[in-house]
Amino acid sequence: MTPQIELVDVQKHYGSFHALKDINLTVPKGQFVALVGPSGCGKSTLLRSIAGLERISGGTLRIEAQVVNDLPPRKRDLAMVFQSYALYPHMSVRDNLTYALRLNGVSKAERAKAAEEVAGVIGLEDLLDRKPRELSGGQRQRVAMGRAIIREPKAFLFDEPLSNLDAALRVRMRKEVRALHDRIGATSVYVTHDQIEAMTMADHVVVLRAGVIEQQGAPMELYDRPANRFVAGFIGSPAMNFVPGALTGAGTVRLELPGSPEIGVEMGGEAGRAVTVGLRPEHLIVGREEGAKIPVTIGAVEQTGSSCYLFTEGDPEVLVTTEGTSAIRAGDAVSLHVAPGHVHLFDPKTGLTLRG
Amino acid sequence: MSALTNRLMLAAALALAAIYLFPLYWMYVTSLKTQSSIFAVPPEFLPGTPQWQNYVTIWELANIPRFMGNSLFIAVGVTAITGLFGAGCAYVLARYRNVWIDAALFTILMLQVLPPSLMVTPIFVGFSWAGLLEYPRIAAILAISAKTMPFFVILCRAAFMTVPRELEEAALVDGNSRAGAFFMIVLPLARNGILISALLVFMQGFGEYVYSASIIADNRLQPASIGMTNYLQPNQVNWNAIMAFAATYVTPILAAFVLLQRQIVNGLTAGALK
Numbered sequence A: 001m002t003p004q005i006e007l008v009d010v011q012k013h014y015g016s017f018h019a020l021k022d023i024n025l026t027v028p029k030g031q032f033v034a035l036v037g038p039s040g041c042g043k044s045t046l047l048r049s050i051a052g053l054e055r056i057s058g059g060t061l062r063i064e065a066q067v068v069n070d071l072p073p074r075k076r077d078l079a080m081v082f083q084s085y086a087l088y089p090h091m092s093v094r095d096n097l098t099y100a101l102r103l104n105g106v107s108k109a110e111r112a113k114a115a116e117e118v119a120g121v122i123g124l125e126d127l128l129d130r131k132p133r134e135l136s137g138g139q140r141q142r143v144a145m146g147r148a149i150i151r152e153p154k155a156f157l158f159d160e161p162l163s164n165l166d167a168a169l170r171v172r173m174r175k176e177v178r179a180l181h182d183r184i185g186a187t188s189v190y191v192t193h194d195q196i197e198a199m200t201m202a203d204h205v206v207v208l209r210a211g212v213i214e215q216q217g218a219p220m221e222l223y224d225r226p227a228n229r230f231v232a233g234f235i236g237s238p239a240m241n242f243v244p245g246a247l248t249g250a251g252t253v254r255l256e257l258p259g260s261p262e263i264g265v266e267m268g269g270e271a272g273r274a275v276t277v278g279l280r281p282e283h284l285i286v287g288r289e290e291g292a293k294i295p296v297t298i299g300a301v302e303q304t305g306s307s308c309y310l311f312t313e314g315d316p317e318v319l320v321t322t323e324g325t326s327a328i329r330a331g332d333a334v335s336l337h338v339a340p341g342h343v344h345l346f347d348p349k350t351g352l353t354l355r356g
Numbered sequence B: 001m002s003a004l005t006n007r008l009m010l011a012a013a014l015a016l017a018a019i020y021l022f023p024l025y026w027m028y029v030t031s032l033k034t035q036s037s038i039f040a041v042p043p044e045f046l047p048g049t050p051q052w053q054n055y056v057t058i059w060e061l062a063n064i065p066r067f068m069g070n071s072l073f074i075a076v077g078v079t080a081i082t083g084l085f086g087a088g089c090a091y092v093l094a095r096y097r098n099v100w101i102d103a104a105l106f107t108i109l110m111l112q113v114l115p116p117s118l119m120v121t122p123i124f125v126g127f128s129w130a131g132l133l134e135y136p137r138i139a140a141i142l143a144i145s146a147k148t149m150p151f152f153v154i155l156c157r158a159a160f161m162t163v164p165r166e167l168e169e170a171a172l173v174d175g176n177s178r179a180g181a182f183f184m185i186v187l188p189l190a191r192n193g194i195l196i197s198a199l200l201v202f203m204q205g206f207g208e209y210v211y212s213a214s215i216i217a218d219n220r221l222q223p224a225s226i227g228m229t230n231y232l233q234p235n236q237v238n239w240n241a242i243m244a245f246a247a248t249y250v251t252p253i254l255a256a257f258v259l260l261q262r263q264i265v266n267g268l269t270a271g272a273l274k
C-alpha cells in the first residue's frame, strides 16, 4: 500500500537557519501521527511544509505517491486546523464550514446539506448563523474541526488545536478528535507540545528536537525503549529521573547517591564505565523493609489524591510516584526498589541508550 | 484623573475647537451678509436678514458647476489611481519583512515630508518634457496622486496588518489561490481601513490647490479651489461671493466628514489597539 504522506530527507532552511534536518517520515493511510517536541523544535514548520505553506529547501515530499514539492496548498487537497482556529471573522459559521466546498464549485443546496450534516457531527446545529466572534473558545475550536472534516481531504493536519482550551475540555476533545479520526477513516498529522496528548491519541509518535527527528515509533515503544536521554526525558509524565552511575561489570550499576547503592541491570560492560541511569518515577517502589536497594530521605511530599509525589533530599533529586495517598512525610527515611527490567542506561556524553 | 482635571481638559478642548472652527463659522455668516454689513463696526456675529440670493448669484455667475465638476473629476481620478496602485503596494509592505521592505517604507515616509511647493517645479518640467501638459487635468491627477500615495500606502498597510496571516493561510489550504485569498478574505477584512483611507485621499484631491494651480492653465479645466481665487482681485474683493463659493465648495466635504466621523476615527486607529 502506498503511504498517504511520505517525506524523504526533507530539509528546510530559513536563510542560514536550518529548521528541519533530514526528515524521513512515512504516514500510512488511516494512521494518526503525532509530532511532539519542545517549543521551537520545528513542529509547525514541518506541518506547514506538508500543507504547502512553506516551501521545502530539499528532499522529497509525496502525497499519495505524487511528488508535491512545488504544488501550492490548494492543489494538495489537505485540511488544516490552526492553533488560532483561523475562522473567517466576516463569515457566519455556516459559510466558514462550507468555504472550501464553495471554492470547489459545490452547489449551494449541497453545501447547505453538508453544513447541516457536519454541524450535527460537531454538535453546533444551533449556531450555524452566528459569526465566529459570537462563539466560545470551545465552540470555535469545533467550527475549525468542522471546517476540516466537511470535505474528504487526503489528510488532516492539526497544529496544536487544543492548546487554547481549558484542561477539562482538552481531555474531552482529545478523545473526540481521535474518535472522529477513526470514524471517518482519516489520515492525520497532529502537532502538539504536550506528550500526553501525543501518547494518548496517536498510533505513531515522532519526537522532534531542534529540527531533527530524535525517535519515532508507537507510543509504548517510545516509553519502554527510548533511543536516547532526550526522548526518555520527554516522553512520560512526570519525567524520568537521571542519576549518574558506573557499571560494576557484574550485572549491576552503582548509583552516585549516598550509600552507593547498586541495582541490577541486564548489561555487563566493562567495570567502572560511567553511565547515566534513567529511572521512571512510577517504576520506583517505596518499601521500608530490609533488602530494599536505594536508601533515601524524603525531602518533600505532594499529594494530588489519586497519586503522591515524593521528592528525595540531596542532589540529584529523585522523584517517586505512588498510587493513592501515602503516609510518608518529609524527613522520613525510606528505601526504594526498582521494578525489574525498568532501568535505562545512557551514555553520559552522547546521550544514546546503552543496551546489553 | 480627577473630575476637575477632566473638566479643565474638556474646556481647553472646546476652546481650541472654537478657535479652530471660528473661520468656518465666519465663512458661513459672511456668505449670508450684505456687502455693507460685512464691514460693519462692531462686526455682526449674526447676519441680519440672510442673503440667500448670494448663493443663487454665485452659482451662475461663477460657473460653480463647472469648477466643482473639475474638482470632482480630479478627486475621483486621484482616488482611483492611488487606491488601485496603493492598495497592492500596501499589501506587499504589510506581508513581507526584510531589509528591502524596511528601506521602501522609509523612502515612502520620506516622500511624505516633501512639500508640494518644492516638488511642483521639477514635476512641471518633467511633465512638460513628456508632453503631459497637453492633458492638464490628467497631469494634475498624476501629480496629486504622487503626493497622496505615500499617505495612502502607510494607512492601508496598517489596515492590512490587522488581518492575521493565518486567515490567509487557512484560505490557501481551503483551496484559494493567492489572489483569491486576497480578494475573498484579506480585502473584505481590511475594507473599512481602506475605504476610510480612500475617502481621505478623495478629500485631498478635492481640495488640492498647488499642483492644479501650476499645471492647469486653462480656466475651463480648473478645479474649484482655483476658481474661488478668481474673486480675489487686488483692488476690490467681493467677499460675500467668495464666501458663498467657499461654503458651496466645502459643505459636501464637511457633510461627509460629519457623517463618517466615527468610521474615520476607527479606521485610523485600527490596529493601534488590541
Ligand SMILES: Nc1ncnc2c1ncn2[C@@H]1O[C@H](COP(=O)(O)OP(=O)(O)OP(=O)(O)O)[C@@H](O)[C@H]1O
Pocket: A014, A017, A019, A037, A038, A039, A040, A041, A042, A043, A044, A045, A046, A193
Ligand atoms: N519565517 C521564519 N523565518 C525564520 N525562522 C523561522 C521562521 N519560522 C520559524 N522559524 C524558526 O524555526 C524554528 C521552528 O519554528 P516552529 O514554528 O516550527 O516551532 P514549533 O516547534 O512549532 O514551536 P512551538 O511549539 O513554539 O509552536 C524556530 O526556531 C523558529 O524561530
Ligand SMILES: [Mg+2]
Pocket: A043, A044, A045
Ligand atoms: Mg508551533
